[in-house]
Amino acid sequence: MDIRADLLEWLGLDASAAVLTRLDDPADLARVSAVSWSWRRFVIANGFGKSLFLRSSPYVPSFSRIAEVSSSSESAEVGSSAAAEWECLEREHRVYLYLSHCLGSPKCERNCIYKAIFASSTDNYPDESIDNTLEPSEIADRRPSYWSSGGQRDPRVPESLTYRLVSNLCIVDEIKIKPFRAFFQYGNPIYSAKSVRFQMGYSKLAPGRNTCTAQQSALDENYHWTYTSPEFPMVQENVLQSFKLPKPAICLGGILRIDLLGRVQKQAMDDLYYICVCHVQVIGRSLSPVLDLDILGTAGSLALKYSPDARSRVISVTTAEDEARESSSWNSLAAGLRHLRAVRWNQVILNTLLGPVQFLDDDGDDDDGDDDGGGSLEEEAAL
Structure with a gap:
């Protein structure tokens, strides 16, 4: 020493x-x-x-x-x-x-989809467009809400759905997909894919051209994918299926594509294979405004901007939200306890002032008194 x-x-x-x-x-x-x-x-x-x-x-x-x-x-x-x-x-x-x-340190997880960009095919546009996958319900405006691919005779033909996330830098933990159940068709068939895969990256198009035409958005050469997940099997069930990545991944550029691989369900009227999706969620969190990404030129050079002042604001806002939630929970619990205490004391006061209450019938017949004062099980249930 x-x-x-x-x-x-x-x-x-x-x-x-x-x-x-x-x-x-x-x-x-x-x-x-x-x-x-x-x-x-x-x-x-x-x-x-x-x-x-x-x-x-x-x-x-x-x-x-x-x-x-x-x-x-x-x-x-x-x-x-x-x-x-x-x-x-x-x-x-x-x-x-x-x-x-x-x-x-994952926290503040929420759906990070900002908007839908493009689907590789659509059977009946716009009624069955990719925009419907942003709606959590199977029914919207009194009609079924889902995306449907075009029909194919070969079940191996893949499809894809492309989305823009809320910022150019997002951490993605899992993706949730709900296949669509055609409740208006005989047998209620579910048009799921055999498996799914996810790619994340950025668009090579200039910011003003990202949504110029559907043809430009669909071309794979206009995107650079920095991350590709393993394939996940999808079950043929009408539930929100969760596909958790092996490790949280950073989406550089804010573009996420879902590859739907393989088809399992034919449509009876045309004997073609389809894939239909009811709802999609991308669960994660945005790194903005602390971090932002600039894509320089068509070569795809990435420049990172770090704002430490924004980091302190994010921490203070998160702390305030946590304290507000804790305070709200405590206030609700305290109000409940005060209510129970008030009810309890009201019962004690009534019992002390009035004493035990006895019901006496005029003729002294206990059975008749029970019949007059009581009721059937159905009546008690109704009361």
Whole structure:
């Protein structure tokens, strides 16, 4: 104990790097970087925060630029000086640790679909369009609400549904799909797919052209998919089926496509295979306004913007919402207890003032009195 030495110096650079690369929790890496200035410099200079994030999300490409935006002004660009280079490394360290933290701590999960973009085919447009999948009910405006593909003789022909999410950066945990049950057809057939797969990425079209024409939106060459999930089997049941990703994934660009693979149900009137979907949900959370993504040019260069001021506002809003929910729950419980207490005390007061109440009949006949004062089980039930 008399001999005090820096652990990193005692282990050496190579051994210290081998230890830190085995950390899988961003909180641990943040604690290491807060021990001392020399430890922080070692962590940031070696990019352990970026390495940790890329190990958990190897599909994420390198960002061409990471800018930190404050309420006053945007930070300076990376220059040739040592100070500018260190500022860039620190910025990357904060951003990648924040991304890793968001991936590892799911909360505030909600449906992240902003709008439907395109379906690979539609049997009867617009009555059976993809827009109907945003409606949670099977009936809307007094008519069935669902999307239907075009009919195919080959059950192996796939279909796809493409959606835009609420922001360019979203963490997606699971996708929920409800196949449609044709309750107006004989036997109530369910037009599900055999399996599903999910792809996430960004559009190569300019922002003003994302919804110009259906043909442009449908072309696969106009999208770059950074993430592809494994295939999930779908059951032929009219329920909201949940498909949870192996790990939460970041949707870079805010575009999600559902690939519906294989068909199982024929329509009796034309002997063709169809796929019909009643409702779709993308469960996750948006990283905006703390993080935003810019897609630069048709080459698909990705620039990331980080707003630490927005992060503090998000935390304060989330804390206020949690406190409001807790306060509301406590107020409801307290009101219920006060109501029960009031009812209890009213009973005590009445019993004390009036005493036990006895009902006496005029002729003294207990049976007749019971008949006059009582009623049948049906009457009591009605009362």
